[in-house]
Amino acid sequence: MELRSPVKREDLEKLSVGDVVYVSGYVITARDSAHRRMLEYLKEGKDLPFEIKNAVIYHCGPLVERRNGEWVVISAGPTTSARLNEPTEELLNYVDAVAIIGKGGMEIDFKGKAVYLSYTGGCGALASKSIKKVKEVHWLDLGMPEAVWVLEVERLPCIVAIDLRGNNVYEEVRRRVEENYKRLVEKV
């Protein structure tokens, strides 16, 4: 499966849990501080300096280097998405349809507006292979990891972990883990 940004609702509808999907186009990195600032802007009715409504949002704080006046991404894997549960739930009020790339899953209501794609955590070097260039950077005052980097990517391989219909790999695993836990604890 292929997914290209800006994403449309009908593109997201085609994705099902367990599919491998290759993401191309632009992704916007955002972590804790960027989410806070985005929400401040949006609540005040201020325009964001980047497009979020149909974006691919990447939970990532890249390692970037300045070479000959240009930003070069060295390593850029996903960060733990669960930290962004709360701000994401609010952010979804301001978007049409988005794809979120991260690791570890999220425990929120995606309101039928988002799919969650998993990229293998820790694989920052491999991810840099799919990142073609840094298009823009915003809010560098937040520090390198927390700034918003607009990255051009080509066929970033992800796994669909939560689809538009609400099927959720992590929830299924959690249910099984709870059963296993009960059984194991009885033995201890």
Added chain:
Amino acid sequence: MEYEDVVRTVIELFRKAEIELSEDVVRALRFAYENEENEIARINLKNILENVEYAKLKGIPICQDTGLPIVFVEIGRELCLDFDIKSAITEGVRRATREVPLRPNAVHPLTRENPGDNVGKGMPYVIIDVVEGDRLKIAVMPKGAGSENCSALKMMLPHDSKKIKRFVLDVVRSAMGKPCPPIFIGLGIGSTFDGCAKLAKKALLRDVTQMNEFEMDILDAVNGLGIGPMGMGGKFTALAVLSEIGYCHTASLPVAVNVQCWANRRAFAVLR
């Protein structure tokens, strides 16, 4: 031995740790890939192995979270140093941040201000020990936050040693996919409140393929949870349980679980 030797060693150790996993860790990851049956788990483990190879080939950090700079030092008591070892290590971290490069991760805990060089009050985190001999041993362990955030400590009752396994299970169960499993588990048993946390961290320096029966037993239980690589299900939630003990007060049993991601990065050097 000069100040500059320590600075250079620290830079090279961080470079090595960030770019190349040690052979024991790679072997453990490969074993998991070869024995995993869950399809999604196999994709994740394959990505991990490819990532490890690609980072080495290109000479770039395995993970963008190049961690917090943690440095273990053992000073032989016969050694005579005419410089401040801590400031040499700090300078090494500052230069490694520019040269490797490392992501500037260290921030003020309250204002979140980022100085940009991974140096600040208490950072790098340096643990110094005096040992027999005339050598200086340095081990670096750049540690990511995804796994560190899932770690926990408990002051258990003196005779609750049978509940240690349960505590480890509780910690791993609440962590789920967050610490980038398959994880390595550093287990500190005994000492003091702070001491057991240090033991847990130090245990992660060990060869991950060498475990005793007690550790294997906990590992089997943890893998029985079925969290799997990246929390997406599978047989391999953890690759090793590594423990260290320290004598504690007769009235206490401190236990610490330091969770480490699959990218168990560390590097070692000995200077004379």
